[in-house]
């Protein structure tokens with residue numbers, strides 16, 4: 435096995451193009467106060483350029499219209515896209531559509547791929563992943579949304595919570611209990627529900643980073659499903675398979691967030707350093723104050739450690755699959771979220787009141803970063819996963835293995 439940190443020249447050139455494109459063509463859109471419709475209009479010609487450069491939907495294999503770069507190369511691209519919250523949409527790999535397309539690719543029938551996945555990949559449709567129920571998001575075994583088969587239709591009833599883009603999506607993938615008597619992990623199935631189906635109601639939620647729900651890319655909604663009827667063939671995967679499919683979807687999805695956070699961290703770090711060398715107080719530049727130097731050094735080390743853990747996890751997924759990289763995926767999720775928060779926090783601090791104001795993007799980045807410790811499973815749950823999996827590798831002993839007198843006695847007996 436070799437460890438190689440170099441990037442193939444062809445791919446490095448693509449990354450250089452993406453870096454310039456994001457900075458020169460996407461950053462300007464951030465400050466135009468675009469709503470969802472006008473952002474999509476502005477993004478359309480940019481999406482064509484991305485397609486022409488072979489970087490569209492880079493998370494998917496070539497058989498699905500993507501590039502088949504694998505997770506490691508994708509990680510290098512995502513850390514560039516993460517610098518702007520608008521960039522993943524322009525590159526056709528934004529959540530939740532990227533994960534939903536992968537899900538239909540894994541579990542969908544030929545008809546479902548044709549009708550839902552292909553237009554999703556082309557950027558012609560938007561989708562929502564409707565899973566969480568309020569207060570039980572960490573424990574899906576408690577979900578109660580119900581779907582019952584009535585003739586050749588599923589009838590869906592229940593409430594979902596915090597569903598990304600539910601008010602803008604063309605279809606929802608809904609997790610619902612279809613097998614109430616089965617074991618907790620086999621009670622739920624997934625259904626594809628077209629957004630216009632009678633009985634669906636959505637309430638847009640105000641978020642810490644978007645209290646007036648004006649974000650050009652995402653909305654988040656509480657969704658009611660009341661006697662919503664969809665054809666039996668809208669079942670995605672087999673009956674009772676929702677739990678397993680959700681794990682398959684969320685595993686790679688989580689690491690894509692972590693990859694993008696590196697880009698957010700770097701943008702905040704650039705602002706931190708620029709400010710440190712630009713402003714003088716108490717007789718000298720901030721860059722010469724030891725506290726600020728400590729922040730620069732600690733943030734750089736934290737970003738690099740999160741980056742390496744992210745890319746190593748991506749490499750492991752490429753080698754042995756997401757299922758065998760569960761510990762690493764869970765670890766980078768909470769570690770990356772903490773680094774993200776801390777780096778933005780220090781960048782704000784070095785800017786003083788300017789950093790707290792909306793004249794800088796840092797306060798918005800800070801508010802959005804807070805969500806990273808909650809979505810796709812809160813930190814606590816991922817820590818439990820890591821600790822449980824690591825502790826499972828150890829056996830209880832009467833005497834510690836490293837107990838020096840015991841080892842000395844054994845070594846002397848063996849002489």
Ligand SMILES: Cc1cc2nc3c(=O)[nH]c(=O)nc-3n(C[C@H](O)[C@H](O)[C@H](O)COP(=O)(O)OP(=O)(O)OC[C@H]3O[C@@H](n4cnc5c(N)ncnc54)[C@H](O)[C@@H]3O)c2cc1C
Pocket residue numbers: 530563564565566567568569570571572573595596597598599654805808809810811812814815818
């Ligand atoms: C920005 C954002 C976007 C989202 N997008 C979507 C989406 O598109 N679709 C969707 O279905 N959902 C979405 N969610 C919901 C998300 O998946 C849930 O918020 C998450 O899984 C946690 O569930 P919960 O909010 O119900 O928290 P709860 O389950 O109520 O947990 C609350 C708190 O309890 C603690 N806790 C829970 N379990 C443990 C444990 N085992 N040990 C110790 N402490 C614990 C944690 O501190 C946790 O934060 C989104 C959430 C956010 C914030």
